[in-house]
Amino acid sequence: MILTKGKKIQVLQDGHVTSPKGFSAGGVHCGLRKTKLDFGWIHSEVPACAAGVYTLNAFQAAPLKVTKNSLEKDDQLQTIVVNSGNANSFTGTQGYQDALKMQQLAAEKLKVEVDNVAVASTGVIGELLPMENIEAGIQSIGDSNHLSPEKFEQSILTTDTITKHVAVQIEIDGKTITIGGAAKGSGMIHPNMATMLGFITTDAAVEAQSLQKALRSITDCSFNMITVDGDSSTNDMVLVLANGMKENHLLTENHADWMRFVEALKFVSEELAKQIAKDGEGATKLIEVNTTGAPSETAAKQVAKAVISSNLVKTAIYGADPNWGRIICAVGYSEQPINTDKISISLGEIEVVHHGQVVNFNEHEASQYLQADAVIINVHMQDGMYQATAWGCDLTYDYVKINASYRT
Known part of the structure; x- marks a missing residue:
């Protein structure tokens, strides 16, 4: 347990992205990599208010563009699907269409709105996605044999040696609010984001514009303050989903407990950032x-x-x-x-x-x-x-x- 501005933040032992109410996650091997898990998902029982930040690399990958465009339409997400082993970056019109297809297939499988699905990819640049494998991964979503936050964390790794996760709890409006997170990243890590993906979930009810402002500010002092090798990638993004299932009064910048929420969100982001830095390729310290x-x-x-x-x-x-x-x-x-x-x-x-x-x-x-x-x-x-x-x-x-x- 830590104190911030006199308030308690409870760090959950072995906390994950599914620690907040209403979230599930999983991972499966669909053939993008030789044997390791290579396709994962996070799903909320209900549409969630969402915010995102993205790489500043000029060559933004197709899945990043698709996710960014969808999120800009209505500030909501319900599902995130991620593959490793292939970045779907610098793949032209076909790569963009493949990212859209990935989004559409996931929406159909989970019966959610297409624009409420975020897609992310990480891996080798310049190769088209093998869509038959991606479709097989999507059809595995919801299978109880593949459901677990640990499998999700493993499915998004590339050269990482460990999974990265954290979760905390705080009291807001008499409710116990949980914030969980998972991330990947080991090489091509440099301030202004990198070959890094970060996913944060919370069961708090949060207003979209306030959440976006908070994430952008927090990213500047967490994910944008790490480096491994000075290279910035084409695919990195951080997404936050707030599904409101704890039914607190809507959190905005005017809420009395707003800064308590921001400090907890910052703690999760900094912990994930430090775990990425510590797991730099070949790192010992x-x-x-x-x-x-x-x-x-x-x-x-x-x-x-x-x-x-x-x-x-x-x-x-x-x-x-x-x-x-x-x-x-x-x-x-x-x-x-x-x-x-x-x-x-x-x-x-x-x-x-x-x-x-x-x-x-x-x-x-x-x-x-x-x-x-x-x-x-x-x-x-x-x-x-x-x-x-x-x-x-x-x-x-x-x-x-x-x-x-x-x-x-």
Whole structure:
């Protein structure tokens, strides 16, 4: 249990996207991959208010376009269908028609409105979907043998080594509201989204415009603050579905408990983001960069992103080398105003730079700290009141091995 603004957020043990009332999920192997589960779905008993954010890559994949267009029509979704192994990206008119067909088949199977179905794909770019396999996957929806949130989580993975999920509960209007989430992502991860899919569900009743604003704001300080390798993909999106089945008073920005809901939604998003960063391809360590005392929010975020994105910093952390010069270098090219006489840097509690001057620190102690599974880098700018946090991972030999043979 954690406290936020004096209110309790209960983290559910082994929580999933189906922890909120009225949601089911499942996954099946339909032949897009050799043996692993490769087709999954999330379904709400009733239409849900929905919001989405999408990759900024110019080559947005066909399923992303279909989902975005549908969501813009009426702000509602009831079903999400996802495949792995094939991104259906850069596939032209045929790829778009295939994404529409995927949406239509799912709507017919579940007897929901076509525009209330979101479609998502992840995998290899430039190959058409084998639609016979996709149809077989869709026909499996609802089969009790394939129903489980764990199977859904497995079905959306590509080079991920672990599934990613979380759920929390909060009290609103005397009701116990649940927010659950699942995500995938391991490589091609960089701020402004990546080869990452995130799905969040809640049984709260939430007004559509308020939900969209909250998701966009939260994404900027969670999913958009992670990096693995500096590459941004064509398929990533985050969707939130709020089906209102707990029958609370409609949550809007004017509701007394609005910020409590937003904080819980932010917690779920940050936890999923950190799980993605920790599971970076070949990674051995989660890295957290905290920027404090920045002159603006933009400066705080850009400095944190610069450090977490630096390959030289990432390789130094992998080798447990307390090479603080690489951190200074990354801060310097962040293209933000830096008062070089005030900057202080620490590795965990070990200060290595103080007010622009090198500290005579214990290198052995610092190296030992960097061997931990989680490493924190603090950048104290001491030039304002703004702060930001970014997450990433170390860069290892295995990252090259994984991506050198991604398609083979």
